[in-house]
Amino acid sequence: MNTDDKVLVRECIDGSKEAYKEIVEKYYKVVYRLAFRILQNSDDAEEITQSVFVKAYENLENYNPNYKFFSWLYRITVNETLNFSKKQSFTEKINIEYSIIDEKPDEIYDRSELGEKIQDALMELDMLYRLPVVLKHFLDYSYKELSYLLGIPEKTVKSRLFTGRQLLKDILIKNKVYK
Amino acid sequence: MIEEKYIELMNKEIDHLITSEERIRLHNYISVNNEAKEYYDELLLTNESLNHIPDHQPSENLKIRILNSINFNKYNVKTVKNKYLKILRVANFRFVYTFAAGLIAGIIIYSLFFVNAGNVNPDDISGTIGINNSAKTIGEIPLNFPGISGNIELKEKGSTIWFNIHSNSSQPADYIITYPRQIQFEYIKPGSSANMTILKSENYIKTSNSGSQEFTLAFTKNNTPSSPIHIQLTQSGNLIHDYEFSLKK
Numbered sequence: 001m002n003t004d005d006k007v008l009v010r011e012c013i014d015g016s017k018e019a020y021k022e023i024v025e026k027y028y029k030v031v032y033r034l035a036f037r038i039l040q041n042s043d044d045a046e047e048i049t050q051s052v053f054v055k056a057y058e059n060l061e062n063y064n065p066n067y068k069f070f071s072w073l074y075r076i077t078v079n080e081t082l083n084f085s086k087k088q089s090f091t092e093k094i095n096i097e098y099s100i101i102d103e104k105p106d107e108i109y110d111r112s113e114l115g116e117k118i119q120d121a122l123m124e125l126d127m128l129y130r131l132p133v134v135l136k137h138f139l140d141y142s143y144k145e146l147s148y149l150l151g152i153p154e155k156t157v158k159s160r161l162f163t164g165r166q167l168l169k170d171i172l173i174k175n176k177v178y179k
Numbered sequence: 180m181i182e183e184k185y186i187e188l189m190n191k192e193i194d195h196l197i198t199s200e201e202r203i204r205l206h207n208y209i210s211v212n213n214e215a216k217e218y219y220d221e222l223l224l225t226n227e228s229l230n231h232i233p234d235h236q237p238s239e240n241l242k243i244r245i246l247n248s249i250n251f252n253k254y255n256v257k258t259v260k261n262k263y264l265k266i267l268r269v270a271n272f273r274f275v276y277t278f279a280a281g282l283i284a285g286i287i288i289y290s291l292f293f294v295n296a297g298n299v300n301p302d303d304i305s306g307t308i309g310i311n312n313s314a315k316t317i318g319e320i321p322l323n324f325p326g327i328s329g330n331i332e333l334k335e336k337g338s339t340i341w342f343n344i345h346s347n348s349s350q351p352a353d354y355i356i357t358y359p360r361q362i363q364f365e366y367i368k369p370g371s372s373a374n375m376t377i378l379k380s381e382n383y384i385k386t387s388n389s390g391s392q393e394f395t396l397a398f399t400k401n402n403t404p405s406s407p408i409h410i411q412l413t414q415s416g417n418l419i420h421d422y423e424f425s426l427k428k
Binding site for chain 1 (some may be wrong): 186187193224225234
């Protein structure tokens with residue numbers, strides 16, 4: 001692991017606020033970006049990021065220094081995202097009618113951009129498959145590392161990743177993003 | 180219909196985990212299977228499409244909000260508890276200095292004792308036969324003659340030497356001690372139970388007793404003696420034995 005991180009964690013446990021501020025400064029943007037790529041919503045990503053650093057601080061003593069510190073942070077991010085997503089799915093079902101009505105014409109126009117179409121397609125993908133696809137693509141982690149992040153066996157990582165790509169491909173075709 | 184194993188190879192290629200042999204197999208398969216070729220192209224395009232997702236930066240106050248939401252008291256309490264542990268853990272090197280300082284202090288204290296050893300108080304006669312027990316025994320001679328038994332013990336510390344003489348005899352016995360000028364006589368001290376006569380002149384001491392004799396002789400070496408110390412045991416004017424002690428500086 002990064003020796004600096006190890007020292008910082010140690011100092012945090014010894015009561016140094018400054019050390020944790022340094023950790024936050026170092027990683028809050030990467031955690032945010034990961035959360036944003038999974039959730040595609042800046043408010044949600046910020047909420048997740050905040051929650052990740054609170055949880056990480058409270059559990060610093062449980063951190064295993066055999067793993068990279070940022071991998072541990074990513075793992076918390078993944079868990080927080082999953083928990084958040086479970087809560088959200090219930091709320092979304094209730095508000096679905098309103099969200100369609102609330103869309104303004106200029107927003108509909110902006111969303112025709114390629115990037116946002118792909119974002120939408122990604123959001124259609126079930127979280128079970130979205131996570132390995134996003135993590136593999138943006139972090140370029142090995143199957144083993146993804147297995148640690150997701151807390152599932154390597155074989156399952158591969159299976160979900162391959163299925164996720166196929167499903168995303170089908171969604172993109174269905175949404176006429178290309179073809 | 181696309182065989183499952185080739186779908187796996189396509190994904191392995193995307194993940195840069197495919198071997199050259201597998202790549203050849205995959206591309207041979209694709210080249211003769213249009214459905215597989217189409218699937219493969221779409222999969223590559225899907226993967227590439229993820230690069231079009233715009234990057235996003237957090238709002239400027241996110242860091243402050245994160246820090247404000249953390250209860251820093253959790254480890255503050257522990258800081259006090261672990262104050263000493265922290266010192267132990269963080270500053271292990273301090274022990275090296277402490278150990279070194281202790282070692283130096285020890286050497287200084289030891290040196291003081293060592294220096295003092297050269298200035299032994301001749302009046303210090305604590306010990307078995309009357310001298311400082313911290314002195315080193317450099318010789319012990321048993322006395323074993325008809326009617327006489329005991330021993331002569333020779334001790335040394337710094338420049339001081341002691342002779343502890345302890346003997347029992349059924350008839351009166353004398354000890355005649357002669358010593359060179361280079362040696363300074365310090366004292367002769369009879370043991371508490373001894374009943375003896377002491378006669379002293381220059382470089383000569385004579386002790387007489389019947390029964391138990393116990394006494395200590397102390398000398399200080401100034402220079403290398405030119406001649407040895409002699410302790411002669413006599414009885415009724417007859418020499419029983421002559422002990423010669425050559426002393427080194």
